[in-house]
Amino acid sequence: MTTIAETAESGEVDLGRRPGRWIAHWAPEDAAFWRAVGSRIARRNLIFSILAEHIGFSVWLLWSIVVVRLGDVGWQLTTSQKLWLTAVPSGVGALLRLPYTFAVPVFGGRNWTIVSALLLILPCTGLAWAVEHPQIGYLPLVLIAATAGFGGGNFASSMANISFFYPEREKGWALGLNAAGGNIGVAVVQFLVPQVVVLGGGLALARAGLMYIPLAVAAAVCAYLFMDNLAEAKADVGPVWSALRHRDTWLMSLLYIGTFGSFIGYSAAFPTLLTSVFGRSDIALAWAFLGAGIGSVFRPLGGRLADAVGGARVTVASFLLMAVGAYAALWSVEHRDLTVFFGAFMFLFVATGVGNGSTYRMISRIFQVKGEDLGGAPETMLAMRRQAAGALGVISSIGAFGGFLVPICYAWAKSTYGGIQPALRFYVGFFVVLLAVTWVAYVRPGSRMARAGV
Incomplete structure (x- = not known):
């Protein structure tokens, strides 16, 4: 196995770099290592982890605000049916949290962030299509809404990934920032969607899903370019x-x-x-x-x-x-x-x-x-x-x-x-x-x- 010294960021510290942005040597509890290179790399990974998790939370709760306008595009739903549409993505997201937690050690934090961000394209595309086709019926609509649960799983993998980067003494603050950055995505989607779907006059509810496709792609690209996998994160x-x-x-x-x-x-x-x-x-x-x-x-x-x-x-x-x-x-x-x-x-x-x-x-x-x-x-x-x-x-x-x-x-x-x-x-x-x-x-x-x- 060949290694490459991390001269650009750390001077003499050898991280055991491998192709695919894998880091073989990671010692955040070593104060000298942390000062020399660890804190900068961890901070960079935290920033782009927050970005991906933020988009994930927004997609997870997309239906919470979209249901308010479904009646205006031809969907005739009862209040109970609307509440089920908001509940199902939450249930799916909860189910996915445990397997998403173990995906990080198995595939690598950077790699899984890329995959999990790209998976968000599926619920966004499904929503954009479904809201314009009320003839498909309620059950297919619920199944499409269920795919938004992919965004809920992102929280678990993001938290697991960042926990490997930080020393115990700073882990609480880092995880708190990561969690808050994701949680605020709920407020952002509920604020932005009502504005975006009426831009230019009229109502284009499909934009609620379409607007997050480039953001999901951007999160995946940023993870590809700027995040790292840690070999020491074991499943x-x-x-x-x-x-x-x-x-x-x-x-x-x-x-x-x-x-x-x-x-x-x-x-x-x-x-x-x-x-x-x-x-x-x-x-x-x-x-x-x-x-x-x-x-x-x-x-x-x-x-x-x-x-x-x-x-x-x-x-x-x-x-x-x-x-x-x-x-x-x-x-x-x-x-x-x-x-x-x-x-x-x-x-x-x-x-x-x-x-x-x-x-x-x-x-x-x-x-x-x-x-x-x-x-x-x-x-x-x-x-x-x-x-x-x-x-x-x-x-x-x-x-x-x-x-x-x-x-x-x-x-x-x-x-x-x-x-x-x-x-x-x-x-x-x-x-x-x-x-x-x-x-x-x-x-x-x-x-x-x-x-x-x-």
Whole structure:
């Protein structure tokens, strides 16, 4: 095997370069290596990873805003059918997260970023064709919408890839930036699509899909030109199986359904709810993006608060705020108050954003405490860090199913009872239950996790 010294970027540091932008030697925990070359290469990969993930998130939630205008191009759908269209991509994206996580070690981070970006062309092309052919029927439309789930899988592979580039001391910040860059894609697509489809007068809904095809190609080209594959990123399912044996993996999966799942689910359903409950498609098209934008901005704040006072405490507070927000939304629907409804959902988005950051922070801390309880030997702590990484893949996948369940719950309530009030009552109770679970498992005075400040 031949190697090439990385003279352009690192002087004397030999990265063991191989054809295809493979790096054989990568040591981010070595301070000298990190200063000389590691930080620059990691930063470059992070920038273009954020770009690809951002486009992926936007495509994932494309249907959340497109459904608002389907009636204007010949599609006659019920509110429940529209909510199913927003839910199915979330469910597919959740299913894809685990295999996407392992795609990075198998194929290489750069290579899989190229492939995953190009896969986004399929849902974009499908959407552009389907919206102009209402004669195809509802089932084919749902199947085409399902392909948008490719964008949801991108989050897992992007996070897995960047985690290999950064040292432990900087991994939290890097992953936070990567996650926030993706999450904000939801707000961007809900803001841009309503503007683009009416440019020049009239309505060209196909542009919602067409506009993202060149962006997906650009993300793939940038990954090809500027990103790297790390040979030391190994595909190892052992830590994942080990993580599944821990009760905390399943508890945190439940909590993540309540935080990240609620964020994605509310982002997907909010435009449709504004239209179906209050008949204000104008507000949905002009202002619905604010919810996802606010949730994305508050995610890093949740992580910072968790660092300061403990992730579990912040998560308890976020579930309390979610319950209050859901109750306010329920009141607003019963009293037909659009202003309170909109404000309640903005409040919910703030709470889910904070909860996203705090629950993500809890996971690594929980496994660190488990390692300390087993003696804290270096090899034990390393094993627990790997199990934490495996748990993150499982938890992010299960948590994303909340994005499927939230719109489905609204669809069920609307079709069965004629209104969304039963769904909102369920959410109030669900958030209270999650608050209690978090308290008992991680905050209750005297418990091991509470003493450790998880």
